[in-house]
Amino acid sequence: MNVLGPFFAGNFSSPVVHNKHNAHEYLQAVYWAGETFEEPRWRNLIGALIVIVIIVIAYIMIVTCCFLIKGYLKLSTL
Numbered sequence: 001m002n003v004l005g006p007f008f009a010g011n012f013s014s015p016v017v018h019n020k021h022n023a024h025e026y027l028q029a030v031y032w033a034g035e036t037f038e039e040p041r042w043r044n045l046i047g048a049l050i051v052i053v054i055i056v057i058a059y060i061m062i063v064t065c066c067f068l069i070k071g072y073l074k075l076s077t078l
Helices: 005-009 042-077
Strands: none
């Protein structure tokens, strides 16, 4: 299992060097021309924010319900 750790983390060395002259020799060659990161990806950021808000609301509801149940149990045992 420790053998695959660097592979999944993305920090392994590879003897294959891709460039525009030999890319046709390999299955996959990915190039970055600089257009991808010129501005933030607002849809992804807004989507992540929505997910975070939903998770926080869910945990607040869970904690609130725990306290309410605890209070009702105390009242019913009296």
